Amino acid sequence: IVIYMKYINTTMLICLLALVSCNHDKTHGHSSAEETTEHETHNPSEESSMDEIVLSPASAEKYGVKTEILTKKPFSDVLKVSGSIVGAPDDVTSIVAKSSGVLSFNKDIVPGRKLQAGTAIGTVNSKGLSGGDVDEVASLQYQAAKKELDRITPLYKDGIVSAKEYNAAVAACEQARAAYSGRNSGSSLVSPVNGVITELLVKQGEYVTVGQQVATVSRNSRLMLRADVPQKYHSILSGITSANFRPAYSEEVFSITELNGSRSSSTDNVSLQPGYIPVYFAFDNNGSVVPGSSAEVYLQREAVDSMLVIPVSALTEQQGKLFAYVKLDDHGYEKRNVTIGMSNGKNAQLLSGINEGETIVTEGVIFVKLAETSNVVPEGHSHNH
Numbered sequence: 483i484v485i486y487m488k489y490i491n492t493t494m495l496i497c498l499l500a501l502v503s504c505n506h507d508k509t510h511g512h513s514s515a516e517e518t519t520e521h522e523t524h525n526p527s528e529e530s531s532m533d534e535i536v537l538s539p540a541s542a543e544k545y546g547v548k549t550e551i552l553t554k555k556p557f558s559d560v561l562k563v564s565g566s567i568v569g570a571p572d573d574v575t576s577i578v579a580k581s582s583g584v585l586s587f588n589k590d591i592v593p594g595r596k597l598q599a600g601t602a603i604g605t606v607n608s609k610g611l612s613g614g615d616v617d618e619v620a621s622l623q624y625q626a627a628k629k630e631l632d633r634i635t636p637l638y639k640d641g642i643v644s645a646k647e648y649n650a651a652v653a654a655c656e657q658a659r660a661a662y663s664g665r666n667s668g669s670s671l672v673s674p675v676n677g678v679i680t681e682l683l684v685k686q687g688e689y690v691t692v693g694q695q696v697a698t699v700s701r702n703s704r705l706m707l708r709a710d711v712p713q714k715y716h717s718i719l720s721g722i723t724s725a726n727f728r729p730a731y732s733e734e735v736f737s738i739t740e741l742n743g744s745r746s747s748s749t750d751n752v753s754l755q756p757g758y759i760p761v762y763f764a765f766d767n768n769g770s771v772v773p774g775s776s777a778e779v780y781l782q783r784e785a786v787d788s789m790l791v792i793p794v795s796a797l798t799e800q801q802g803k804l805f806a807y808v809k810l811d812d813h814g815y816e817k818r819n820v821t822i823g824m825s826n827g828k829n830a831q832l833l834s835g836i837n838e839g840e841t842i843v844t845e846g847v848i849f850v851k852l853a854e855t856s857n858v859v860p861e862g863h864s865h866n867h
Contacts, residue, residue: 547846556785565779580669583608624658741765
């Protein structure tokens with residue numbers, strides 16, 4: 483009986499475990515079915531909306547986010563070279579010494595200093611030098627010539643001296659006055675124009691001679707861009723019509739056309755550097771361009787092809803890849819991986835990533851990029867693309 487009861491209990495335990503296992507399988511199967519059904523009925527738009535970047539119209543306006551519709555535009559081949567910015571020949575003038583002597587600059591006279599026409603930058607003093615003060619000698623000669631003219635004038639009126647003698651005295655006085663600078667010892671160094679000192683050609687305390695160039699002053703109203711083109715591109719130089727450039731001190735790219743400029747040289751310029759051909763462009767200085775600085779130059783040929791063009795300002799780089807942002811509606815933006823071709827520094831050829839007619843962010847890209855960190859979608863805001 484005891485053995486029988488143990489058998490019965492063992493049998494019941496096995497049946498009980500089997501029942502529990504069966505119920506568990508049914509429950510588990512029902513749960514899996516529900517999960518499968520729920521997954522199958524999930525709205526794909528809800529998942530895609532998580533990839534959207536949400537930025538309200540008010541925030542976009544506040545942070546200067548601007549957009550434009552991507553369209554095809556004329557675009558040309560671009561040749562990127564190095565170059566520099568120099569003063570235009572007709573925009574630079576010189577300050578020269580009017581007498582010989584030791585040069586002494588006034589305080590704070592350095593390159594970059596702004597000057598008004600008539601401003602003195604220093605003096606030339608010859609007092610105490612071997613050979614005497616040249617200007618002082620000229621002063622004595624002028625005084626003697628003037629005294630002689632004063633003596634002979636009344637005699638000429640009375641007919642005592644001839645007209646020939648009188649004219650000779652007048653000429654001698656004029657010559658002596660022209661040689662005299664008006665100072666007892668030395669002369670002033672005066673800027674003839676409004677402008678900026680671009681170069682000091684002598685040092686403080688150096689000896690200078692009459693007519694020697696002491697400094698250069700640029701009005702900075704007209705500058706020149708010199709592009710150094712490798713000689714292997716000589717065959718295409720005749721087709722280059724304009725250029726963009728980015729000075730080394732700035733991230734801004736300037737357009738020769740927008741600065742009222744044009745090409746001012748032929749293809750036969752004398753090379754300043756072996757292996758290179760200089761190409762010059764003259765343009766108006768808007769106050770942002772500093773002469774003497776180096777620059778990246780984007781030489782452009784005449785635009786003939788029409789292609790999708792995207793502003794460089796619309797591009798952002800992340801882990802070696804380029805991205806741009808497409809505006810979906812008033813609140814939604816989407817990040818796209820793009821591929822570009824040629825670039826002129828301001829615009830680039832768009833090869834893939836965005837289609838013609840889509841709206842792209844061109845300004846305030848950084849603020850849209852910052853909005854990527856938030857995936858919060860306003861209630862009722864979803865897209866089914």
